Amino acid sequence: EDQVTQSPEALRLQEGESSSLNCSYTVSGLRGLFWYRQDPGKGPEFLFTLYSAGEEKEKERLKATLTKKESFLHITAPKPEDSATYLCAVWEDTGRRALTFGSGTRLQVQP
Amino acid sequence: KAGVTQTPRYLIKTRGQQVTLSCSPISGHRSVSWYQQTPGQGLQFLFEYFSETQRNKGNFPGRFSGRQFSNSRSEMNVSTLELGDSALYLCASSGGDRGTYEQYFGPGTRLTVT
Numbered sequence: 170e171d172q173v174t175q176s177p178e179a180l181r182l183q184e185g186e187s188s189s190l191n192c193s194y195t196v197s198g199l200r201g202l203f204w205y206r207q208d209p210g211k212g213p214e215f216l217f218t219l220y221s222a223g224e225e226k227e228k229e230r231l232k233a234t235l236t237k238k239e240s241f242l243h244i245t246a247p248k249p250e251d252s253a254t255y256l257c258a259v260w261e262d263t264g265r266r267a268l269t270f271g272s273g274t275r276l277q278v279q280p
Numbered sequence: 281k282a283g284v285t286q287t288p289r290y291l292i293k294t295r296g297q298q299v300t301l302s303c304s305p306i307s308g309h310r311s312v313s314w315y316q317q318t319p320g321q322g323l324q325f326l327f328e329y330f331s332e333t334q335r336n337k338g339n340f341p342g343r344f345s346g347r348q349f350s351n352s353r354s355e356m357n358v359s360t361l362e363l364g365d366s367a368l369y370l371c372a373s374s375g376g377d378r379g380t381y382e383q384y385f386g387p388g389t390r391l392t393v394t
Contacts, residue, residue, distance in 0.1 A: 212385035266336050269325070
């Protein structure tokens with residue numbers, strides 16, 4: 170049973186076309202939810218951490234929000250350089266310090 | 281501040297051999313975690329080291345082991361390599377504070393087992 174599910178698996182946008190990526194999770198207790206960006210052949214790049222429902226964080230064209238069951242990564246007026254795989258990960262309240270990752274959303278922004 | 285570095289970046293090994301990968305965390309970070317990334321399984325947690333002690337372990341066989349040195353640098357070892365061990369191995373460092381857990385990843389080591 171997947172604990173972290175990301176949708177859609179792939180998304181193709183035109184430059185300037187805003188959209189949202191979804192990360193839903195089914196864990197007993199959430200200590201933190203993380204968003205990363207990964208370019209081909211590279212390690213994930215840290216974007217945001219969200220610790221409690223209702224929290225929002227922004228960075229340039231990206232805005233992450235968190236509810237008790239899911240997180241959204243909103244991309245406003247994307248540019249081709251935003252093309253990447255976006256990963257979300259959860260840190261569960263089990264006393265175990267390990268992130269559980271979703272399978273990611275591959276975003277392609279066309280000029 | 282320099283980021284997480286991993287060496288080597290690429291490695292080709294034969295089935296049955298063993299391999300050692302190295303990771304240097306961000307200066308001041310005391311926690312180092314290792315992950316395996318494959319197209320089929322995605323990113324999976326291997327283990328975490330803090331102050332030279334393994335603090336957490338994922339669901340991987342005993343062929344996967346690691347250690348951490350007093351300067352926080354970490355090594356991961358895989359013995360008796362199998363074809364299925366071909367993957368991108370990622371190291372991530374964090375401050376290790378109990379309340380926060382931002383992890384910063386290195387570029388990874390691409391291991392190919394033939």
